[in-house]
Amino acid sequence: MGPRFFLFSLLIILLFLPAGALGRDLSYRFPTDQVTAAYLYNFALFSHWPKSALDQREFFVIATLDKDFADIAAATLTGRYVGDRPVKVQLIHNLDEGDAAPHIVFFGEDEHPSSPLLKRISRLPILTVGRAPGFTATGGMIRLVTVERRLHFVINLAATKKAGITISSEVLRLADEVEGNVPVRGIE
């Protein structure tokens, strides 16, 4: 058993490891989550919250139920500001009544669109962004869709209006579809 035998054995082990776990994470979660985090930040820049919602927090808080995404987003958005507030990414499991409301809550692809959390916060001034199909139909505000390795989005304008959040026309113009209103891109 010399060093050559050890190196050969290691190579064999690596070759037979389940290819999915590490390989899928690297190809799928990166860079999509980074782009998603950037999109969330851009949504924050081109949206306007009621003054009362902004006054409550020292930070601009982006909350998520996905720990992996939270880590990537935190790494991506560190040092960024929305207005004069630094961006903070917060991992949540459930949003209790007493907790300070975040500004954006991101629901991952695994989250069910009819999540009780979404229902509960739909009337609060919180921008909800999700990936799950039917997200906007169940009260979500922006749904992200990956088409040909590019991230698109659909906006539920009625939900944002109900929450008192205004999304800039520049963003509305970029949306694939604006529900609850005439499609902006269609007009152009």
Next chain:
Amino acid sequence: MIVSFSKLPIKTKLIIMMMTISCTAILLVTLINDLVNVHQDRRDTVAVLSAIGAIVAFNSRAAVAFNDADAANQMLSAFQFEPEIVQAVLLVDNARPFAEFLRKGQLQDTAWQSFDWTGGEVFATHEYFTGDFLYFYQPVVIEGELIGKLFIKAELSSLRERYLLTGLISLGALLVAGVVAYFLTLRLQRLISEPLQQLVGEMGEVFGDKRDEEARQVGRGADEIGVLLDGFKRMLARINQHKRQLTTVNAKLEERVKQRTAELVLANDRLTSEVNRRVRIEKKKDALLAEKELLLREIHHRVKNNLQVISSLISLQLRKNGVAEGHSELLSVRERIRSMVLIHEQLYRGEDLNEVAFDQFIRVFIDQLAVVYGATDRSIAVREELHAVNLSVDQAVPCGIILSELLGNAFKHAFLGRKSGHVVVTLRQVRGFVMLSVEDNGWGGIDKATRSLGLTLVHSLAEQLNGEMTFIDANGSRAILKFPFHVTRATAILNQANSHKDTEKDLI
């Protein structure tokens, strides 16, 4: 060139100068106006591009942020409505083209590649002109972060065409203004050139056409001003020459004046002494005259006193004789003497010793005789119609005796047996004759007494006066003495004075 210009006539010079000045002024104004317009147009173009670029850059922020090149291209396609903009590129990540607009028929310009992204103010706009193109850079900023730059290329050939048109219009205006200025100059230059030419003409008449040799040699002004300068110089020389001559003449004149003044002073002194001598003689003469007058008065006084003595002696004799024979004759003699006394008294009391105011004498004498003959007691009224007549002593004495005889006759004989009567005594001067008449309304018959002594005396004295006596006997008696008037010295002076007064009145 300046020498050639100086040889031109003043009229041409004025036209050239005024045209040059006016054309230069118009050209400068036009140039300044055009430059200001160009500058303003560039500023306006930059301002418009800035506004459009700022709007497009602002609206492209989301497209850049969400990496949506289609949306960005769509945004840039709005530039197709701005004909000047031929190319627009939205650059990200240090000059990587993200979206682009390129007008049809235009070549792609990569000038943005040479743009310095690191230098200068990051968030500021930048623009520069190259040829007919304007290059403009507009930063795309979101939340204080530069996320891209908008590069715009605008073609300004339309501006150039407009400048060309403006230039042509300005050139046309310049030509029109030049023509107008030329005609105005033609008229205006006359204001200066014509009087100058007139002056030159008059100077030519004075000095002839010869010009100053010195002026010719130095090439000084061949125009009218040069001629005037020459003329002025020569005039100055002549004036100086005349001045020198005048100074000489003045000196001579002053010498002569001094000489004449000395002569005049001498003559004046002589005249003064002569006048003084004559004044002294005049004074002496006056003194002598005064003395003579005094003596004459004294003589008249003494004659009067002597006659008065005679009269008094006759009065004594009359008183001694009483009413005896010859009383009447003596009385007549006495009255004749008293008439002479009265005349001499008037002479030495009057201002002039040569003549007697005979009218005044008559008045006094009538009163005297009326008393002597008791005319008042007998209600005989005497009326006097007397003009002012001055008689010499030679005429006054016989005339006075005649009056004494005539009045004495009237008082004594005319009213015998009557309770009243009147006598009229008239004295007049008519055409060189003196008329003295005594008229009464008594018994008349005076002409019958011509052989009496008194009337004989009257006729004798009338002849002495070269006059004549006339007696008229009708409703009383009337005796008229007419004799030629001898003008005395005082009467002559009086007449002369009256003549002067009449002349002055006529003149006034």
